[in-house]
Amino acid sequence: MCSQNAHLKYRPEIDGLRALAVLPVVLFHAHVPGFSGGFVGVDIFFVISGFLITSIVAEEINDGRFSLVRFYERRIRRIVPALVLVSIACLPFAWAWMLPEEFADFGLSLIAVNLFVSNILFWQEASYFGNAAEFKPMLHTWTLAVEEQFYIFFPLLLILLRKASRRLTAGVIFFGIVVSCALAQWATWASPVAGFYLLPTRAFELGIGAFIYLTVGAKPITCGDRLAELGSLLGLSAIVGSIVLMTKTTPFPSVWTLIPTVGASLIIIFCREGTWVWRLLTIRFVVLIGLVSYSFYLWHQPLFAFARIRLAGDVPEWLFFTLSLVSLMLAYLSWRYVEAPFRRRASSSDLHFSRRQIFAGAIISAAALIGFGGLAVATHGLPQRAADPTVAALLSDRLRPNHGLASVCSQFQPDNPQCRTSGEPTVAVWGDSFAMHNVVALIETLPSNESIIQITQQVCGPILATAPLQAPTYTETFAQMCVARNDRALETIESYPSIRTVVLASPLRTYFEQGFYVNDRLVPPNREILASQIIATMDVIEATGRKAVFIEPPPRDGSDMGSCLARATWFGEELATCNISSVASAAYDRQVTDVIDMIEDHHDVIRTRDALCDSQVCTVSRGDTFFYRDASHLSVEGSRELGRMLNLGERVIADSGSRAETEDAQ
Known part of the structure; x- marks a missing residue:
């Protein structure tokens, strides 16, 4: 007892x-x-x-x-x-x-x-x-x-x-x-x-x-x-x-x-x-x-x-x-x-x-x-x-979230007029926050006769029938919503005859943290499966007669480069102290790079690393310009500058016929 x-x-x-x-x-x-x-x-x-x-x-x-x-x-x-x-x-x-x-x-x-x-x-x-x-x-x-x-x-x-x-x-x-x-x-x-x-x-x-x-x-x-x-x-x-x-x-x-x-x-x-x-x-x-x-x-x-x-x-x-x-x-x-x-x-x-x-x-x-x-x-x-209050006062603005055309566009608003630059867009930007941060680069570098529609949802990559798991915040319920919104994104693209090019972007790393859903089934992190899903999505786009382009995520090593740049400015230090190692960056995103390589075997890919990295260092700034606002996203000014460096707009809309001819010859 x-x-x-x-x-x-x-x-x-x-x-x-x-x-x-x-x-x-x-x-x-x-x-x-x-x-x-x-x-x-x-x-x-x-x-x-x-x-x-x-x-x-x-x-x-x-x-x-x-x-x-x-x-x-x-x-x-x-x-x-x-x-x-x-x-x-x-x-x-x-x-x-x-x-x-x-x-x-x-x-x-x-x-x-x-x-x-x-x-x-x-x-x-x-x-x-x-x-x-x-x-x-x-x-x-x-x-x-x-x-x-x-x-x-x-x-x-x-x-x-x-x-x-x-x-x-x-x-x-x-x-x-x-x-x-x-x-x-x-x-x-x-x-x-x-x-x-x-x-x-x-x-x-x-x-x-x-x-x-x-x-x-x-x-x-x-x-x-x-x-x-x-x-x-x-x-x-x-x-x-x-x-x-x-x-x-x-x-x-x-x-x-x-x-x-x-x-x-x-x-x-x-x-x-x-x-x-x-x-x-x-x-x-x-x-x-x-x-x-x-x-x-x-x-x-x-x-x-x-x-x-x-x-x-x-x-x-x-x-x-x-x-x-x-x-x-x-x-x-x-x-x-x-x-x-x-x-x-x-x-x-x-x-x-x-x-x-x-x-x-x-x-x-x-x-x-x-x-x-x-x-x-x-x-x-x-x-x-701060020693220079004027510069310090601008830091918050320089590190503001880069939502692309408007903040509402981060929550999937394809029908919102704020999320397109004309009634007959020629370029669709589809993806998550990494698609958002490329919008400014495209606006800066596209010819004047081109226009954009932004179809984005944070954390939801542009991959049909596929969604990441990031518990406890982004769970199976979110995955179901993401899949449905990607289906709707494709429908939106197909509803605009004027769209000739679809730009896709995602960090992809989120799919390697806890796995991802494919056709409502949770699968462990897998490069081949993820790459095949992206390739299949781009195949669907190109089957409609449109060009599909994937933009590689900018180099990163896990550190908060945006914060480092802001603190260097605050303390009067050299921005170059925030640069990251090319080797460390490549190791950090090895799985992502492998997926990008597999995509490039089938579709057009634009490499941001080509503009930002050499064999030793990946630069996170140029002059006084911050490329990053945090550990991975481009700042507004950084997106604009990187767009110029890559000539992004022209490359995105460039005729991909040469690739098709090469593949036919093979």
Whole structure:
């Protein structure tokens, strides 16, 4: 038989569980091999939080001494002081190193963080053309926002159910867990970004912690040693397995989230003194990491993000390791000298802060940070910070998304007048964002009697019956939409007798990340299959009497060349320092190049590498012109310049009869 223990006393193994949550998160963000599922640490934190907060609130309600004011005072003491410290510490680095657009985004995040709505902000910012998440110093605060939003409603629910039996209350919580988990599962294909960031699809994780307390109690259940060992070991195995085996492609949150959250639950329920897992989690250093885990979590993301910002994303492994240690040291200092003093109340004989001081300090610090953030937003990132404010003010515009004719054209608008330059276009540009960024080059170099229609959908390459998989954002649902839109694109091309040339473009690399769908069947990355699908698509086009041309993606090596160029301009450095190695670029896109070679055996291909690379270097700028706006897309000015260098318009419409004659002769 097992029995419950109702009252909560300090449990060092829960601090050890916190360490088991925070370390994988930090190592995941540092891209350490073996921690591909380290993000599940956040889910473990949610379970722990739900368990501990429910134990406190439920007991106080039962004893008739619960106060919402006291509850939120505790939350402020727990969350705000260290958060304010880290926010302030970010300011000088943001001021010195961030480009205007980044600084404005940072200011907006300061506003959202202090209103505890940063999860909503980052959900809205998570767009295809948005700044990379790893470059956002306050990105990790979305978890705090989810928690605080949960704790606006959850104490009120427990108050409402205060006269209900414990079993009924647990039943209500369990129903909420089921609904939230089902919603999270649905969101994995309907709206995965919203599902990741928003409370309704995360609430079940906090609810699981609450359910544990309401059904089991505050301390591990009293049962046989063998069952306690087995239960706690199963919990640890579930967590470790999730950390090692899950990846960014695992739909999250979803039913898969139950593995680490139930694992954490089993440790809370069964991990009692004397078990092997208890001995592991209560090692003094492990407990210490758990004690400082909140500060550790707060510090690591800004340090990593600012390193990426200053080094344009090229952060070596040794620096990640160093910054992880620095984060841990800062965490200890802020835990001891900031967190601990602010948690003490007026009854303490040592340094303490009264309730009035706590609330006043929280309001004043939030107002100051919100005001600073508002200034950054209102001034469009304070370009006056730069040595040459005029040049700096233009950087955001130079790095703007290159949508081609208009931004609406990025979302498949073939019938929109903004997406064509005449009523009788002669050239169709079909593809994804890599087709979009070639439009300016074509407009610049096509003869005046030629006109364009842009038929583009981001992430959806111009390949019939084929679509990439990029979970969790672009899933099977998106693939079905992509295939349908490509069918419609071909219909649109055929509906214009004036179209004589079809230009296709795609990075192709997206098809080698997680595989792709062909005729509704998911296939693993395969060069031959992908090339055959593209060739078949171009065959269909040419069977209608039109010319089909594929434009090779520009050279890249995985680094953010656009950001590097902008930072070089910001810091007054030579743009040539951003050039990339020809060898590294060729190795990075080897699979793509193989596919392009296969296409070229059957159809016309225009090589961008011929204009940008020699045997040693691929240039990313020419004079003061940026070729790139990010890690792979051409900037507007770069597209225009590259178009001139390639004489792209003339080459695209050039008669391909010589190829046909050559093939006939053979």
